[in-house]
Amino acid sequence: MPISVQLPDDSIRQLADGATGLDLARSISPRLLDAALAVRMDGVLRDLNTPLEASSKVAILTAKDPESLExxxxxxxxxxxxxxxxxxxxxxxxxxxxxxxxxxxxxxxxxxxxxxxxxxxxxxxxxxxxxxxxxxxxxxxxxxxxxxxxxxxxxxxxxxxxxxxxxxxxxxxxxxxxxxxxxxxxxxxxxxxxxxxxxxxxxxxxxxxxxxxxxxxxxxxxxxxxxxxxxxxxxxxxxxxxDHRKLGRELGLFSFHPEAPASPFFHPKGTLVYNELLAYLRSLYRRRGYQELITPQALDVSLWKTSGHYDKYQESMYFTEVDEREYALKPMNCPTHCLIYGTEKHSYRDLPIRYADFGRIHRYERSGVTQGLTRVRTFCQDDGHIICTPEQMKPEMASFFTFLREVYATFGFDEVRVALSTRPEQRLGSDEIWDEAEGALAEALQEAGMAYHINPGEGAFYGPKIEFQVLDALRRPWQLGTVQVDYSMPARFGLTYVKPDGSEGTPVMLHRAILGSLERFLGILIEHCAGAFPVWLAPVQIAILPITDRAHDYARRIHAMALDLDFRAELDLRNEKVNAKIRDAQLQQIPYMLVLGDREAADDTVSVRHRRDGNLGTQTLDAFLTDLQKQIRLRER
Structure with missing residues (x-):
């Protein structure tokens, strides 16, 4: 007895009972039969030789269908x-x-x-x-x-x-x-x-x-x-x-040692870049009302039991014992921020309170999954927690979205993908709380006009989250930022605020990060820019290269002036040919090279080379330094 199936264009095709996807492709065209790879039947992917079910919706998959590649x-x-x-x-x-x-x-x-x-x-x-x-x-x-x-x-x-x-x-x-x-x-x-x-x-x-x-x-x-x-x-x-591990060695940024597995050692140049990232974030925090905190590294295990992390996260934590008390190195900052909030009484007029913390945190990662800077055991996050009323959640998230876009644009991450991760099977809190939290995140994204997809069951154990992916120069996706809604932790720590009617309410905590782990972000950024940091972030911004000994005094004067103006400059007085000095500076990805000879010393000028664009010609020293100050001030790419 023949069966009928519905094709993607809604047309109906009659086939013999027991017909397969191959039979369907054969009945449509020889070209489709040759290109067919699988079949989608009522939304489920099947082998081409699977018998088709009567009245099912059927599509033949070819190389044009994204699912066919998997x-x-x-x-x-x-x-x-x-x-x-x-x-x-x-x-x-x-x-x-x-x-x-x-x-x-x-x-x-x-x-x-x-x-x-x-x-x-x-x-x-x-x-x-x-x-x-x-x-x-x-x-x-x-x-x-x-x-x-x-x-x-x-x-x-x-x-x-x-x-x-x-x-x-x-x-x-x-x-x-x-x-x-x-x-x-x-x-x-x-x-x-x-x-x-x-x-x-x-x-x-x-x-x-x-x-x-x-x-x-x-x-x-x-x-x-x-x-x-x-x-x-x-x-x-x-x-x-x-590869950031290769470039990290070549540029003298960081190293790893067996004495501290999966824990980076930042060299002077790497530390400069790291601190510049922190300085950049701190400058933005000041404008956006964040207050920076410093919190302890090791805390009594009772804290992690109160927060819920002990039950859910203990396999990834480091423990020690002091004075017959068990402590854990902190794997995250949020419980310590709850303790600080709880030291004072708060009114709705005080909220939102925005905390920032660059404290070091430790998480045990198995040796098989650690990888360079992108998966380490000790790191720092651009961690922030916003404690607010339920009514303040959406405007706070909207402000965070704007903040996040500004930061990503600074580093050249112009394409951002967004996912909403919903409740996992093992979680804290009631379904009503999860409904409200997921709804608030979805509404905030919709009102911000941000397209997103759902990651079912991928939320944190205490609340749903929004995850932000960027595409690097090779169009590889990297998950960086996140914002999470948490009703549970404020309640577990007994956090309150006085509402307008004088009653007590429990605030909401928004966990948020933009770069995420600074170590991981630095690894991603190195690969994104192939080690050629933007001039404001470069560990060395100027290489001063005298051609002859006669230009050494002039080179020293420029070097001193650059340091007084807070530029990061290196003076190369080696007895090497200038082409060798230029090559070495370019290998170190130094943005600008000042080549100095007798003429430049006599005229108080500099011959400027750029690591990518080559010779930029002769300029007055003042003009060059003024332009460089502008590039750094505007954080040009």
């Missing part, structure tokens, strides 16, 4: 695993998910794969793709899945299958002799995989637990076309050149 990459991960099993039969397969910009697959092996192994595995993937092997889905019960993977000597797959609840249908995917445990969907055959690349290996613990076996993880990526792949690989090369 399906393609998931299939490429299976292709990688099949190639490894062909070449290294003793390797035990773990898991192979899709990640941002690619995929990976974990293997239990005696010896980690070498670069030469990766080249051989990739060549085998090409061979298997060209073989155009059908990729088929099988449904089995748990016992059957366990039996099959035991027969294949795949202990990690057996463990995964055993963890699936009994009675739940298990899906397996087969391509040639390779069998994997997977929900799918996948492309219909390996021939659809035409543009992929293996990138690197890394160590990873099974299930992310350091007590488990260490696996070899192979990272790769895949695209629909060779051109897309080549463009992506070029971006990766550019990203490698911009």
């Amino acid at each position: 399906i393609l990459r998931h299939s490429a991960a299976h292709l990688l695993a099949q190639a490894v099993k062909c070449l290294f039969p003793q390797a035990k397969a773990g898991v192979g998910p899709v990640i941002e910009d690619g995929f990976y697959y974990d293997f239990l092996v005696e010896t980690f794969f070498t670069p030469e192994d990766l080249a051989a595995i990739e060549a085998e993937m090409v061979r298997l793709a060209e073989a155009d092997l059908p990729i088929t889905r099988e449904e089995v019960d748990r016992n059957m899945a366990i039996q099959q993977f035991r027969a294949l000597s795949e202990p990690l797959k057996v463990e995964l299958a055993e963890a699936i609840p009994e009675g739940e249908t298990i899906t397996l995917y087969r391509q040639g002799d390779f069998l994997d445990l997977c929900r799918g969907p996948h492309v219909p055959n390996t021939g659809k995989l035409k543009a992929f690349k293996l990138l690197q290996t890394a160590a990873a613990y099974w299930k992310g637990n350091e007590k488990n076996a260490q696996l070899c993880r192979i990272y790769g990526t895949a695209f629909h076309t060779r051109k897309e792949l080549e463009d992506h690989l070029k971006r990766l090369e550019e990203a490698k050149a911009r």
Whole structure:
């Protein structure tokens, strides 16, 4: 008996009972059949060979559909695993998910794969793709899945299958002799995989637990076309050149040492940049009514139990004992701000109160996830807490949105993406409070005209939050700022204010940050500007380069004048040719170089070079310094 399905253009198509997505594509056009990768049925992604349901809404996915890239990459991960099993039969397969910009697959092996192994595995993937092997889905019960993977000597797959609840249908995917445990969907055959690349290996613990076996993880990526792949690989090369860990060493900004794992040591130049960021934020805070606080590093554990962090966050905290009392290094500042607020009585006339805190905080991050400045164990946030009445929430958020845009524009982050993260399963407070908090955030975004998407269940345990992502120079997204609504913590600390009618009310706390962790932001900024900081932020703003010994006195006079005017200047009196001095200054990304010879010394002028634009010609010293002061005052990019 024929069935009817509805196409995206609302037209109805009749098909034979049991027809699949492939049959539908074939009935529409040969071109669509060739391009088809998967099918969306009533909003759910399925394999092309899935039988269609009568009266369902159906769309054939091709490379034009964004969801198809994830399906393609998931299939490429299976292709990688099949190639490894062909070449290294003793390797035990773990898991192979899709990640941002690619995929990976974990293997239990005696010896980690070498670069030469990766080249051989990739060549085998090409061979298997060209073989155009059908990729088929099988449904089995748990016992059957366990039996099959035991027969294949795949202990990690057996463990995964055993963890699936009994009675739940298990899906397996087969391509040639390779069998994997997977929900799918996948492309219909390996021939659809035409543009992929293996990138690197890394160590990873099974299930992310350091007590488990260490696996070899192979990272790769895949695209629909060779051109897309080549463009992506070029971006990766550019990203490698911009890597903040590499530039941090080359520019003398920071280093890491085993005596304090995942904790950066900032060198003089890095400290200059760090302090300039703080000075910039402090100047904005003064204009916007923030009061800066300094709070202790170690606090009695009872504080973290009152705030709720002990129950939810203790695995990420550092503990110590002093005078038979247990203390914790603070992983965040908010509870200390509650203590300060609670030292005085407050009226509604006093609110909002805006606190800022640049105190150092500590969070235990597993060694497997720490990475340069972007994931560290000790850091400083541009942390702020606004304590206000419920009626003041929306105007405070609107003001914060304006503040945030101003800061991001200063650093050249002009495109900002916004997400509203709603209540998680484990949370504090009633549903009524969460309804009110989520509603307030959504209304504030709508009134500000800010487009946003919902991240269901991704809110903090004490309240929903808005997250702000910026795109860097390579159009990579980075989450920086956040604002969170918290009704619970003020209540847990007994914070109050006197309302206009004389009764007591409980204020709301808005947790907010713009840059987030300063360490992480600095890593992002280094990669965004490839180490070439804007002149106001550059650790050295001027390199003074005399050509001959006769110009040394003039160079010293300019250096002293620059320091008196609070410029960061370096004097290079080395017995080197001027081209070598210029090259070294450019490698250090110093914005301006003043080249001084006999003529400049006689005329009281400077020959100016810019690190990017090259020779800017001869100028009077006063004109150059006045223009530089303006660039710094306006914080020009």
